[in-house]
Amino acid sequence: MARQRKLTPERKAFISGLLEHYKPETAQDVQEMLKDLLGDTLQGMLEGELEDELGYSKYDYSNKDTDNSRNGYSKKNVVSSIGEICLDIPRDRKGEFEPQIVKKNQTDISNIEDQVLSMYAKGMTTRDISDHLKTVYGVDASAEMISKMTDRILPIAKEWQNRPLDRKYAVVFMDAIHYNVRQDNAIVKKAVYIAIGIKLNGSKEVLGMWVGGNESAKYWLGVLNEIKNRGVEDIMIVSVDGLTGFGDAIHAVFPQTEIQRCIVHQIRYSTKFISYKDIKAFMADLKRVYQTTTEEIALQELDKLEEKWGGRYPSSIASWRNNWPQLATYFKYPPELRKIIYTTNSIENFNRQLRKVTKSKTIFPTDDALFKMLYLSMIDITKKWNGKPWEWGKILEQLCIYFEGRITLADID
Numbered sequence: 001m002a003r004q005r006k007l008t009p010e011r012k013a014f015i016s017g018l019l020e021h022y023k024p025e026t027a028q029d030v031q032e033m034l035k036d037l038l039g040d041t042l043q044g045m046l047e048g049e050l051e052d053e054l055g056y057s058k059y060d061y062s063n064k065d066t067d068n069s070r071n072g073y074s075k076k077n078v079v080s081s082i083g084e085i086c087l088d089i090p091r092d093r094k095g096e097f098e099p100q101i102v103k104k105n106q107t108d109i110s111n112i113e114d115q116v117l118s119m120y121a122k123g124m125t126t127r128d129i130s131d132h133l134k135t136v137y138g139v140d141a142s143a144e145m146i147s148k149m150t151d152r153i154l155p156i157a158k159e160w161q162n163r164p165l166d167r168k169y170a171v172v173f174m175d176a177i178h179y180n181v182r183q184d185n186a187i188v189k190k191a192v193y194i195a196i197g198i199k200l201n202g203s204k205e206v207l208g209m210w211v212g213g214n215e216s217a218k219y220w221l222g223v224l225n226e227i228k229n230r231g232v233e234d235i236m237i238v239s240v241d242g243l244t245g246f247g248d249a250i251h252a253v254f255p256q257t258e259i260q261r262c263i264v265h266q267i268r269y270s271t272k273f274i275s276y277k278d279i280k281a282f283m284a285d286l287k288r289v290y291q292t293t294t295e296e297i298a299l300q301e302l303d304k305l306e307e308k309w310g311g312r313y314p315s316s317i318a319s320w321r322n323n324w325p326q327l328a329t330y331f332k333y334p335p336e337l338r339k340i341i342y343t344t345n346s347i348e349n350f351n352r353q354l355r356k357v358t359k360s361k362t363i364f365p366t367d368d369a370l371f372k373m374l375y376l377s378m379i380d381i382t383k384k385w386n387g388k389p390w391e392w393g394k395i396l397e398q399l400c401i402y403f404e405g406r407i408t409l410a411d412i413d
Contacts, residue, residue, distance in 0.1 A: 031082050039085040045101045050090040053097050069093045079108045120150050120376055125360055150372055157375035161208050164231045168411050169197040170399055171340060172207065173239045173347035174223075174246075176215040177354060179370055180363045187363055191215040192374060193223050196347050197235075198340070200396065200412045202388030206350070207232075209374050211367045217245030224253040236403050237329070239341045241265045247326055256406070261326040262344040263290050266319070273316040282309060282316075289320070290342075295331035299324075334398055336391045353381050 022033040051057055056064045073088035091097065098104065119129045126146040176191040191214055195207040207227060212219045220243070239260045240246050247259050267286070274282050285308060288301040302320060310317045320327065330342040340346070357377040364370040389395065400407045 035080065035082045035085060038080060038082065039087065042085070042087055042101060046087065046090055046099055049099050049101060050092065050097055054092065068096065076102070076107075078102060078106070116146060117150060117153060117376055118380070120146075120373065122357060122377075122380065126150075150376070151368075153376060154368060154372055157372060160375065161210075162230070165207060165227065166197075166199055167231060168200060168234045168407065169232065169236070170200050170202075170396070171198040171237045171239060172196070172235050173344050174220065175241060175344050175347045175351060177351045178215075179358070181211075181367060181370055182363060182365050183367075189214070190367070190370075191219070192370070193219060194347060194351065195223065195227065196350060198389070200399075200407065202392035202396070204346070204385050206378055206382060209371065209378065211371055215243060217243060217249045220246060221249040221252060224249060228253055234406055236399060236406070237341055239344050239346075241344060242269060242323065258329055259326045260329040260341045261323055262342075263327065263330075264343045264345070266323060266327055270316040270319045273313050275312075278309075278312070282313075285309070290327075295328050298328065298331065333402070334395070336389070337395050337398065340389055340395075350381065353377070 018033065018037075022029070022036075024030045024033050047058075050070065054064075054068060054070070055066055058070065069092065071091045071093045073090055076087050076089050078085050078087060087102065089099065089102070116129055120126075126144075129146045130142060173196045174194070176193050178189055178191050180187050181190045182188075191212055193210040193212055193215070196204060197207050198204050208223070210219075210223050210226075212222075235254050235257045237258045237260055238250050238254075239262060240250070241262050242265050247261075250257055250259055267290075270286075271279060271283070285301075285305050289298050289305060292298045292301060302317075302324075305320075306317045330338045333341070354374060354377055357380075358373060361373065364373070396412070
């Protein structure tokens with residue numbers, strides 16, 4: 001294979017001069033040489049910035065046309081991708097000089113801070129990140145420093161949590177995930193309430209993540225009110241699990257919203273009552289209920305299911321009967337939309353990815369620490385959300401008919 005990196009005579013002479021001056025023997029020596037060169041380059045650029053600010057060169061008082069002047073230096077250590085560099089930041093007498101190449105409060109001139117946030121988002125502990133930076137970049141950053149670095153994301157995360165939302169959503173999925181958090185010298189299991197919405201243009205977004213107490217319809221009511229206060233006027237369909245009182249909470253805030261109770265959650269609950277020896281046969285009969293084409297046929301199959309199994313497993317059958325109004329919502333919609341709403345798989349997949357990231361943290365020290373990691377993980381996960389549900393145009397056309405008067409052209413961007 002031909003050599004791809006070609007050196008011009010000028011570049012070759014320049015590199016030869018550097019090698020002659022520094023005499024590196026290892027790759028580490030080369031890195032130290034590059035760090036030295038970067039430091040000198042930055043120092044020269046800082047001096048040039050101040051010279052341009054003042055309008056005269058150092059000691060060139062004959063061309064001085066300002067009452068401002070140089071005023072020594074201040075030491076500053078900055079982190080670069082090739083290690084820590086010590087700079088002498090030039091100052092002016094009036095304190096008006098604002099360097100641009102390395103800004104006043106800037107201590108990181110590399111992408112290391114971005115890497116720290118990325119590693120944290122992928123579930124690495126602060127101690128693991130600290131060890132990684134030391135090994136790869138030679139940067140000493142304690143676990144406490146890493147934690148403070150990630151804390152800078154909190155105001156951004158809180159701003160995201162309070163951002164305005166769209167006026168209307170086609171579908172919203174709601175579910176909770178649970179974590180252990182320290183509170184008042186005790187370890188408390190807390191629910192993180194999560195809402196994911198499908199916009200009328202077919203794109204998907206996380207509406208918010210709320211750290212609260214144990215999952216309850218009362219807390220969900222607060223979440224729904226906050227969603228409304230952030231600009232949401234209407235939701236066509238909400239897909240939820242079987243939490244008691246969830247439907248009442250939704251209708252208290254969005255009275256016109258249709259509720260689809262997750263079929264998968266219902267199956268899990270109802271099969272808890274079934275003996276292991278009967279489960280295979282029971283499931284074969286149950287599939288005829290929820291996989292059929294119309295609600296009328298589904299009810300006929302439910303009658304058959306009850307006739308065959310109701311005597312042995314009345315609680316299982318009763319759970320389908322009692323929840324039927326919210327379980328059967330999807331039957332009125334076309335297959336393309338049914339696949340989206342009849343389970344909460346969309347949000348459960350998201351929760352699964354969150355658990356994968358947070359599995360290294362069995363206990364979070366504060367609610368903010370938990371929210372910070374979830375936010376960074378959410379940003380990382382949702383980078384891949386750039387598609388729309390299959391045949392969204394066809395789905396939207398039918399939604400406009402089903403929810404006539406509630407969806408207008410102005411709502412679709």
